[in-house]
Amino acid sequence: xxxxxxxxxxxxxxxxxxxxxxxxxxxxxxxxxxxxxxxxxxxxxxxxxxxxxxxxxxxxxxxxxxxxxxxxxxxxxxxxxxxxxxxxxxxxxxxxxxxxxxxxxxxxxxxxxxxxxxxxxxxxxxx
Numbered sequence: 001x002x003x004x005x006x007x008x009x010x011x012x013x014x015x016x017x018x019x020x021x022x023x024x025x026x027x028x029x030x031x032x033x034x035x036x037x038x039x040x041x042x043x044x045x046x047x048x049x050x051x052x053x054x055x056x057x058x059x060x061x062x063x064x065x066x067x068x069x070x071x072x073x074x075x076x077x078x079x080x081x082x083x084x085x086x087x088x089x090x091x092x093x094x095x096x097x098x099x100x101x102x103x104x105x106x107x108x109x110x111x112x113x114x115x116x117x118x119x120x121x122x123x124x125x126x127x
Contacts, residue, residue, distance in 0.1 A: 053090060056106060
């Protein structure tokens with residue numbers, strides 16, 4: 001009888017150790033995947049901000065009469081984000097990340113989707 005109880009206890013201990021091992025293993029994998037997703041989202045936010053900054057800089061370098069339509073993604077993967085122009089800076093923010101880049105003075109606001117940028121009388125108009 002004593003050997004059966006000992007075997008049962010050893011089995012429970014073995015199963016518990018294996019369960020602990022798998023829990024730690026899957027937690028480690030989940031954290032790595034989560035970090036990669038966060039890095040990708042951060043990179044996409046940065047790319048959006050840089051592309052908007054380039055569009056505005058190109059409009060400033062162009063002559064009066066410049067007109068261009070460009071598109072800004074509606075979301076990053078499945079995550080939503082916001083765009084704002086405040087005091088000569090473009091802010092691109094998601095729930096966990098944000099980036100701000102300097103831009104030259106413009107009139108108007110940026111929006112997700114299609115945007116129109118034009119230069120008239122040395123003033124840049126956005127939308």
